[in-house]
Amino acid sequence: MTYRLFSWELSYFSGKARAYLRYKERMGDLGEGFEDVLATPELVGGLLTPATGSGAVPQMQTGDGSWVQDSSDIIDFIEARHDEAPVIPSAAHAPRQALACYLVELLADEWMVVPGFWERWYYSLPDIEPNHVDYNAMQWGSVFAAGAPGNERLAAGAGVFENLFGISEARSNPRGVYAGLVHLGCTEATEQAWWASMENILGLLDAHFGVHDFLLGGLPSLGDFGLLGPLYAHLYRDATSGFMLRTQHPIVSEWVERTNGNNVSARSYGQKLYSLGAGGELVARPATSDGGQWLPDDRVAPSLDAVVAVFFEEMWPMLASTMEKTAAFIASDAHEPGGGLPGKTFTADPPWYAHQTGDGALTHDFEIGGIQARRMVTPYHVWMLQRLARVLAEARAGEAGRASVTTWLEQFPNGGELLELDDRLADCRVRKEGARLFSVR
Numbered sequence: 431m432t433y434r435l436f437s438w439e440l441s442y443f444s445g446k447a448r449a450y451l452r453y454k455e456r457m458g459d460l461g462e463g464f465e466d467v468l469a470t471p472e473l474v475g476g477l478l479t480p481a482t483g484s485g486a487v488p489q490m491q492t493g494d495g496s497w498v499q500d501s502s503d504i505i506d507f508i509e510a511r512h513d514e515a516p517v518i519p520s521a522a523h524a525p526r527q528a529l530a531c532y533l534v535e536l537l538a539d540e541w542m543v544v545p546g547f548w549e550r551w552y553y554s555l556p557d558i559e560p561n562h563v564d565y566n567a568m569q570w571g572s573v574f575a576a577g578a579p580g581n582e583r584l585a586a587g588a589g590v591f592e593n594l595f596g597i598s599e600a601r602s603n604p605r606g607v608y609a610g611l612v613h614l615g616c617t618e619a620t621e622q623a624w625w626a627s628m629e630n631i632l633g634l635l636d637a638h639f640g641v642h643d644f645l646l647g648g649l650p651s652l653g654d655f656g657l658l659g660p661l662y663a664h665l666y667r668d669a670t671s672g673f674m675l676r677t678q679h680p681i682v683s684e685w686v687e688r689t690n691g692n693n694v695s696a697r698s699y700g701q702k703l704y705s706l707g708a709g710g711e712l713v714a715r716p717a718t719s720d721g722g723q724w725l726p727d728d729r730v731a732p733s734l735d736a737v738v739a740v741f742f743e744e745m746w747p748m749l750a751s752t753m754e755k756t757a758a759f760i761a762s763d764a765h766e767p768g769g770g771l772p773g774k775t776f777t778a779d780p781p782w783y784a785h786q787t788g789d790g791a792l793t794h795d796f797e798i799g800g801i802q803a804r805r806m807v808t809p810y811h812v813w814m815l816q817r818l819a820r821v822l823a824e825a826r827a828g829e830a831g832r833a834s835v836t837t838w839l840e841q842f843p844n845g846g847e848l849l850e851l852d853d854r855l856a857d858c859r860v861r862k863e864g865a866r867l868f869s870v871r
């Protein structure tokens with residue numbers, strides 16, 4: 431059975447799913463493997479959207495023709511069926527490591543997305559130097575005019591930027607991706623604070639990957655694949671940030687190549703490393719740190735704790751408010767019990783546009799770098815938190831796990847609040863069908 435991943439090279443969440451599938455394939459834990467298919471507009475319109483109600487990528491088709499939409503669902507689906515090289519430690523046996531994976535995934539997917547999204551489009555604006563608009567147009571053209579000659583692909587990308595995103599007047603009349611940045615609370619007032627948040631995380635990752643090849647030690651995990659969302663297609667590939675990443679953060683840059691799994695010189699988990707024995711014979715040794723294994727005894731390195739601390743300091747207050755705002759919206763006259771909710775990450779979802787913009791019922795205050803701002807409420811965050819709550823319950827099922835997790839979480843500012851996750855989720859539960867979110871009656 432061969433899986434088919436429908437993806438774009440330029441896409442945040444495609445990078446996460448693709449690197450994960452490559453890892454499973456390389457470890458011999460993906461059955462007959464997977465085929466990476468460019469999600470052209472023809473396939474998105476004719477195949478993906480009719481199947482799942484969403485044109486978002488990545489999406490995966492399984493051997494029996496069924497569909498899995500969402501990078502997290504793709505990973506959960508494959509992990510449940512291929513378990514020889516797991517990427518998530520068992521919550522029962524390594525509860526701190528398991529939780530660390532999910533927390534970093536959520537930080538990477540839904541918080542770092544803001545500065546990741548911003549750098550691509552800011553350095554594409556007219557009059558900003560350095561500028562990568564042509565590079566960006568080329569990568570978009572390779573999706574919109576796939577198979578056409580290079581000059582036509584470049585023109586197609588530039589056309590999309592002007593026609594759909596109004597790039598020449600993006601600051602005064604934001605449309606498309608530029609409107610999305612405003613919906614996410616990334617404006618001229620906050621954009622430098624968002625970038626400072628990313629720079630801080632990059633510094634923490636430099637320190638961590640300076641010692642360990644992956645988040646949990648010598649093998650990748652869910653958290654590593656999550657981090658590839660912001661760090662591969664955006665910060666590593668985009669020209670302006672890519673130069674910065676490679677020149678100022680060579681350690682993180684090498685981790686990107688290693689985790690993406692297409693560059694064997696980056697101490698890849700797939701590369702063989704030999705020493706010469708006394709008799710000149712080849713003696714194998716692990717090619718990655720920590721003996722090529724996750725750290726023993728459920729150990730989370732202090733340098734990884736420092737990244738988890740960013741989750742609690744910066745993102746958690748916004749998530750706590752998201753649960754309250756979503757609960758209030760579900761209880762309001764604007765919503766039918768069991769009815770649909772917005773499901774998008776990058777922009778307001780069109781049917782709920784008025785609610786998710788301005789001072790609508792699905793907007794809220796948040797803080798970044800000491801600046802107060804407003805952004806849309808993203809009910810998809812509730813779905814991610816429900817997934818986390820299941821892991822938390824499993825991690826805390828036994829007495830030892832409960833004690834270990836409580837001590838670990840309580841060391842973070844606000845960390846103890848995660849222990850109340852079930853109560854906080856009680857009035858805002860959602861269910862996901864394909865890409866569509868609904869409240870639970």
Ligand SMILES: N[C@@H](CCC(=O)N[C@@H](CS)C(=O)NCC(=O)O)C(=O)O
Nearest residue numbers: 441442443485486487488500501502
């Ligand atoms: N939560 C989803 C997010 C997917 C997503 O937003 N994908 C972007 C590209 S990275 C996209 O296709 N956006 C276009 C759309 O939403 O129609 C996931 O993890 O896969």
